[in-house]
Amino acid sequence: MRARRLVYFCYYIRKLNWRQLEKFMRHLRSQIGWSRTWQWVHIIHDSLRFNISILEYYQFRFFELSEHQKSEWAGTGTMYEFQRRANPSETRGLLLDKRKFYKAYRKFFRHEMHDLLDLRRTPQTAIDLLAKSHKLVFKKATGSCGADISIRLVNEMTAAQLIEYMERGGFDLVETFIEQHAHLNALSPSAVNTVRIFTQISKERGYEVLGCRLRISIDSPVDNLAAGNMAAPIDADTGVVNGPGVFSDYTRKAAEVHPVTGVRLVGFQVPYWSEILEMVREASLLHPENRSVGWDIVVTNDGPGLIEGNHDWCKLVWQLPVRRGLKKLLVIHE
Numbered sequence: 605m606r607a608r609r610l611v612y613f614c615y616y617i618r619k620l621n622w623r624q625l626e627k628f629m630r631h632l633r634s635q636i637g638w639s640r641t642w643q644w645v646h647i648i649h650d651s652l653r654f655n656i657s658i659l660e661y662y663q664f665r666f667f668e669l670s671e672h673q674k675s676e677w678a679g680t681g682t683m684y685e686f687q688r689r690a691n692p693s694e695t696r697g698l699l700l701d702k703r704k705f706y707k708a709y710r711k712f713f714r715h716e717m718h719d720l721l722d723l724r725r726t727p728q729t730a731i732d733l734l735a736k737s738h739k740l741v742f743k744k745a746t747g748s749c750g751a752d753i754s755i756r757l758v759n760e761m762t763a764a765q766l767i768e769y770m771e772r773g774g775f776d777l778v779e780t781f782i783e784q785h786a787h788l789n790a791l792s793p794s795a796v797n798t799v800r801i802f803t804q805i806s807k808e809r810g811y812e813v814l815g816c817r818l819r820i821s822i823d824s825p826v827d828n829l830a831a832g833n834m835a836a837p838i839d840a841d842t843g844v845v846n847g848p849g850v851f852s853d854y855t856r857k858a859a860e861v862h863p864v865t866g867v868r869l870v871g872f873q874v875p876y877w878s879e880i881l882e883m884v885r886e887a888s889l890l891h892p893e894n895r896s897v898g899w900d901i902v903v904t905n906d907g908p909g910l911i912e913g914n915h916d917w918c919k920l921v922w923q924l925p926v927r928r929g930l931k932k933l934l935v936i937h938e
Contacts, residue, residue, distance in 0.1 A: 606652070609651070609652045612651075612680070612681045612684075616657045617658070627855065628854065629643055631855045632662065632667060643667075654675060654679060655681035656681065656682075657679060660680065663852060664923075676931055676932065677929030677930075678919050678929065678930060678934060682934075683919045684916075687915060690804070690894070690915075691896060691897070691916075695891075695894050696915040698891060699897065701745050701746055702776075702912060703717075703776070705912055709887055709890065709910055709913070712883055712909060712910040714902060714904050714907070715780045715781075717777055718777070719745070719776055719778075720775070720776055723770070727763050727764075730767060733766070734762075737780040737781050738759065739757055739758065740756055740780065741754070741778065741779040741781055742755075742769070742770060742773060742779075743775060743776070743777045743779065744774065782904065782909075784797060785875045785903045785904055785905050787873075787875055788875070788903060791872065793865070794821045794822070794823050794864075795825050795827050796821075797820050797821055798901055799816065799817070799818055799874060799901040799903065800816070801815070801816050801884050801898075801899045801901065802814040802815045803896065804895060804896045804933070804934070811885060813881075814896075814922070814933050814934075815840070815933075816838035816840045816843075817836065817837060817922070818838055819833065820833060820835065820836060820849050829852040829920055830852065833851075834851060834869075835920075835924065835925050836849040836850070836925055837925040837926050840881075842873075843874040844872070844873050844874070847925055847926065847927075849925075850924045850925050852924065875903050876908050879907055880903070884899050887899065887910060894913075897913045897915065898914035898917025898922075899913050900913070
């Protein structure tokens, strides 16, 4: 195990956002006076012992936790090992490729999705698509974390130009734009704000919800934490936001009110909550070979719909909003 943790640590170094680390180190030094060298001592120790990445040391606030409290957090290494077993390589392709996901879970979608090959084969599909939506969303089939997404107005675009734009930008997919529920639009109109629900299937426990979060955009066209947005906890029984919105940047304070619109987060009722839970339960049991999924859900005025299912769902969105480690919830029975 120790050798594996060393391999992980080398991976964390290779992928490290050094500018973010510098920001975190400066902030912690201003707070409690620790030098960079002393911070590195703690980072290395805790990364090897508790299987966390370098930035997670700050995001999980390990500098103020006891050893027992640290052991409760699921870091990058722990999640990699868990998700590799929960969603093995031979089955996770259904979640990894958005084209396969759409075909498998199409009954739960509120919007249309078409791939580039379909549009080339049947140009009429592109013509119909342009007539259905004033905006189109362009994606890459295996993109993640809101990366490689383009949203364009289509009032002056022809079918040929649509296909050309996808080819030039390297986009595999195009979707009709989703109009979110009026309450969510009042909360944050800059992007479609999605609900993330984490589920798990095991022989002993059966189907269960591991947590529910609302991802909230802040003057951003996407709602991902990685893009500087917030995530807030949702009470799984009622659909009511029961805590402030938090950031992955630990130097930023949690917010009970949206910083742009002024809408209060705590107490916000997610519309169609019972319908959301039923949809996720049904989707989770449709392909139970993938045993733990982070479901992204859009809520429209007409009801909820799926956007995607994540096999490598984010431990930050899961744990940071509730401000505690949830590793004990991860269970796999072969």
